[in-house]
Amino acid sequence: MKITAISRSPSLVEKVAARLAELTRGEDAEGGRRLPAVQALSEQLGVSRSVVREAVKRLETQGLLEVRQGVGMRSTDNLHKPLTQAVELLVPDAQERLRQLVQVRLMLEPEHARLAALNATQEQRTHLQEVYDRLAAADTLKAAIEADMAFHHALASASGNQVSAMMLLSLTDLLKASLSRGYSRVTTESAIVEHGIILKAVLGGDAAGAESAMRQHLDTTLDELALPPKKRAARKRSAGN
Secondary structure, eight states: OOOOOOOOSOOHHHHHHHHHHHHHHSTTSBTTTEEOOHHHHHHHHTSOHHHHHHHHHHHHHTTSEEEETTTEEEEOOOTHHHHHHHHHHHOOOHHHHHHHHHHHHHHHHHHHHHHHHHHOOHHHHHHHHHHHHHHHHOOSHHHHHHHHHHHHHHHHHHTTOHHHHHHHHTTHHHHHHHHHHHHHHSOSHHHHHHHHHHHHHHHTTOHHHHHHHHHHHHHHHHHHHHSOHHHHHHHHHHHHO
16 A cells, blocks of 8 residues: 655645735735635635635634624734633642743843843834833823833833744733732832833843843742732831831
8 A cells, every 4th residue: 555645835724824914914904904804815815715714713723813703803912812721721720820930031031131232222212111101100000010011021022032022922911910919919119110220221231231130020020929918018027127
């Protein structure tokens, strides 16, 4: 019996999925980041509707496309959703997930800060300052969390490493949970100070200083997540005496 080798070339569905991903980023995407209906895509791409639907389903599962009844399809940045679901199954204990998250952030973010100090454009520097100002002015827990997350994402983008920035983006849900826990236990004052130190180093082009400041910030974050509120309060009082 003769067995022929399986072709390694991309399947038709994979090719269509890649083309749809391009359309969501390209100038020819309707509405900037929207896609035509399945029937229109089928005709334009010259493939069956079933192929288009399967390609759309893949992109939706990957968090790259969102499909809403009566609205249509549009690109999204929900890369974190598939990872979040997998991590919750792999590490069911919430506190342990957050502890491991900070460990991963320690692998990524000091380097983000270092590279941002070297590579950030003037536009990115201005954006970092604007996001930091939002954090400093935040008057609600929700506003502080959103500004904090935006700062770290902006720093990752300013690093110039798109792969690493995407990795941090994929951790969005976990990062939000971590910040929610941290801010519920301490005030925003220490976060404002530490982010300010990081920002100053980045804007000053101090790569080593930015890396060190980010590492210190994440060490503090890990400490805050591990300490019960009362124990931390007692420690702060003893440090002030």
